[in-house]
Structure formats: structure tokens, C-alpha cells
Amino acid sequence: MQVRIIDGEAAFRLMEPLTALVVQAGEAILAVNRAAMRVDGKQDGSPVTEADLAADRIIAEGLTRLANDVPSLSEERCQLASPPFRGSFFLIDPLDGTKEFVAGRDEFTVNLALVTEGVPLLGIVAAPALGLLWRGIVGRGAERVTFDGTTIGAAEPIRTRKLPGLGEPWVAAVSRSHGDPTSEAFIDSRPNAVRKMCGSAVKFGRIAEGSADIYPRFGPTSEWDVGAGCAVVTAAGGKVTDGKGGEIRFGERGDNRFIIPAFVAWGDAAAVMPID
Numbered sequence: 001m002q003v004r005i006i007d008g009e010a011a012f013r014l015m016e017p018l019t020a021l022v023v024q025a026g027e028a029i030l031a032v033n034r035a036a037m038r039v040d041g042k043q044d045g046s047p048v049t050e051a052d053l054a055a056d057r058i059i060a061e062g063l064t065r066l067a068n069d070v071p072s073l074s075e076e077r078c079q080l081a082s083p084p085f086r087g088s089f090f091l092i093d094p095l096d097g098t099k100e101f102v103a104g105r106d107e108f109t110v111n112l113a114l115v116t117e118g119v120p121l122l123g124i125v126a127a128p129a130l131g132l133l134w135r136g137i138v139g140r141g142a143e144r145v146t147f148d149g150t151t152i153g154a155a156e157p158i159r160t161r162k163l164p165g166l167g168e169p170w171v172a173a174v175s176r177s178h179g180d181p182t183s184e185a186f187i188d189s190r191p192n193a194v195r196k197m198c199g200s201a202v203k204f205g206r207i208a209e210g211s212a213d214i215y216p217r218f219g220p221t222s223e224w225d226v227g228a229g230c231a232v233v234t235a236a237g238g239k240v241t242d243g244k245g246g247e248i249r250f251g252e253r254g255d256n257r258f259i260i261p262a263f264v265a266w267g268d269a270a271a272v273m274p275i276d
Contacts, residue, residue: 003087004069011114011122011137014066018112019124019135021062023147025055025110026128029095039102047098052076055094055110063090070114073251075224078258085251088116093224097200099177106130107176107199113227118249123231125201134158134205136235142208160238160267161210169194173203173215173265182218186264186275190214204229207267208236215265218243223250223258229265239269 006014032051039047056076063072072090073081090112095101097108106129114122119138126133126147135155136142143155164170170190174183176199187193196212206212208229227250230240242248243262251258266272 002069004067006067006070006088006114006116006121008121008137008139011116012140014114015122015135015137017062017066018114018122019133019145019152020150021059021066022110022112022124022126022133023128023150023152024062025058025094026126027150028054028058029101029108029110030128034101034104047102048076049095049098049102051101052095052098056092059092059094059110059112073224073258075222078224078256081256083251083256083258084254085115088114088121089251091115091120091224091227091250093201093222093228096225097177097202100199105176105199107202109201111201111224111228113231113250115227115250118252120227120231120234120250123228123235125205125228125232127200127202127205130202132205134208134232136208136232138231138235140235142232142236144205144209158209158236160208160233160236160269161213163268163271164191164213168192170214171196171212173198173206173212175199175203175217178217178219180217180219182262183216186216186218187214201225201229204233204265207238207265208232210236210267213267217264218262220259220261221263223260226260226263233265233267237269238265238267239272240265241272243275245272245274
């Protein structure tokens with residue numbers, strides 16, 4: 001298959017149909033009866049449900065219709081992937097925050113990114129139970145959109161906020177299901193840090209809309225957990241770095257291990273600093 005490179009203009013034309021696809025996947029998740037659904041365990045110990053698989057089917061079929069010449073990497077089909085990826089590819093987490101979903105909470109998301117030459121260009125993070133999604137194209141800005149079922153509302157432009165001033169608290173988005181001592185120490189080193197607890201990739205959305213300043217994760221996660229949020233935060237004016245303040249590259253490893261050892265999402269790109 002010929003390598004296809006999707007630029008910002010082509011990504012812009014894809015944004016609305018991709019948004020509709022992600023919202024449709026979210027509707028399928030909400031249709032699943034959480035009290036009666038089957039929950040299986042993967043080899044890495046993480047859970048997978050029929051909701052994960054239903055959302056993945058919808059997205060896979062939709063991407064085939066929209067851009068069948070662009071490869072995709074989904075959490076639920078990663079064993080079929082053939083990295084490293086050249087040109088552009090779609091990076092998908094059909095249900096991010098499965099633990100939140102299984103526990104009956106509302107902060108789970110559908111994440112879809114378009115990565116071009118190793119860098120997330122377009123991102124959509126949808127929280128179906130909240131009726132909210134955050135989306136953006138790097139270089140073209142970011143938006144927050146409400147939706148009800150498959151009815152999509154008006155888009156509101158969003159932007160990250162500047163570094164808190166002297167004496168003002170940093171608001172750190174933190175996970176309800178995952179935590180580690182290094183992340184906690186990093187947050188504690190911010191002046192007057194306040195923790196804002198969120199589930200799944202909702203944390204990226206809170207950074208992008210300017211209601212939180214920083215989201216550190218000094219524990220391993222996967223590329224599909226981060227790609228869409230990275231694009232949205234970057235499009236909104238922030239930056240997502242690796243655990244040492246450097247760039248994160250996506251889809252370029254050839255060993256079928258899509259692990260990101262650590263990352264930090266910064267609301268103010270000017271606040272990025274090397275991390276020891």
C-alpha cells in the first residue's frame with residue numbers, strides 16, 4: 001500500500017466525519033448494560049468489555065469508509081499492527097478508562113488521533129456519559145463540543161491557560177485509578193499545588209480548556225492513551241512531553257510495544273522545563 005501523508009488541510013476536512021464516528025462509538029458504549037456485561041482480562045491484566053469491542057468495530061468500519069488507504073492502530077487490534085508506521089496513521093483507544101466504566105463512573109472516553117510522521121496532528125477525546133468532547137488540529141486550534149446521543153452541538157473554541165502567577169496555585173489533573181510516587185512528588189514541587197481528580201483522557205480535555213495546568217504521569221502507559229490528548233492539548237496551546245521534557249514520537253517502534261514510559265501534559269507550553 002502506498003504511504004499516504006495527511007496534512008492539516010486534509011485533516012480539517014476529516015474532522016467532522018471523524019467526530020460523528022467517535023460520537024457513534026460513544027453511543028454504542030452507553031447502550032451496553034454495565035450491570036450485566038461480560039468483563040474479560042487481557043494478558044497485561046487490564047480489563048476489556050463488550051463495550052470496548054463494540055466501539056472498536058464501529059470505528060474500524062468507519063475508518064475503512066473514510067480513509068481506507070490510511071493504516072490504523074487500535075488498542076483492541078494492536079496484535080494486527082505492522083509498525084513502524086510511515087506517513088499517517090490513525091491511533092485509537094475505543095474505550096479509555098475501562099476501569100472507570102466497569103465501576104459505573106462517567107469519566108471514560110473514546111480517543112481517536114491522526115498521527116502524521118510520528119506526531120499527533122488531529123485529536124478527538126469524547127466523554128459519552130458527560131456529553132462532552134474535546135477536539136483539535138495542531139496549528140488550527142481546539143474546540144469543546146457538546147453532544148446528546150448522536151446529535152452534535154455547536155463548537156466552542158478553547159485554549160490552555162498561562163502559567164499561574166506568583167502565589168497562585170497550580171491545578172494538577174490526577175488519575176482516580178492510577179497513581180505513582182514520582183507523579184505525586186512532581187505535583188508537590190509545583191507552588192501551592194491543587195489536585196483535580198479526573199478519569200481517563202478527560203484530564204487532557206481539562207488541560208486544553210484551561211481548567212487545569214498540568215497532568216503528569218510518571219508510570220508506563222500506551223500510545224493510544226496519549227495520542228489524541230496530545231493533539232488536543234497541543235492544538236489548544238499547550239504541550240505534551242516525555243518524562244524528561246522531550247518530544248514523544250508515535251508509531252515508530254518496530255517491536256509491537258507501544259509503551260510510553262512517562263509523560264507530562266503542560267497547559268502553558270512556555271512552562272516546559274527539563275525534568276531530572
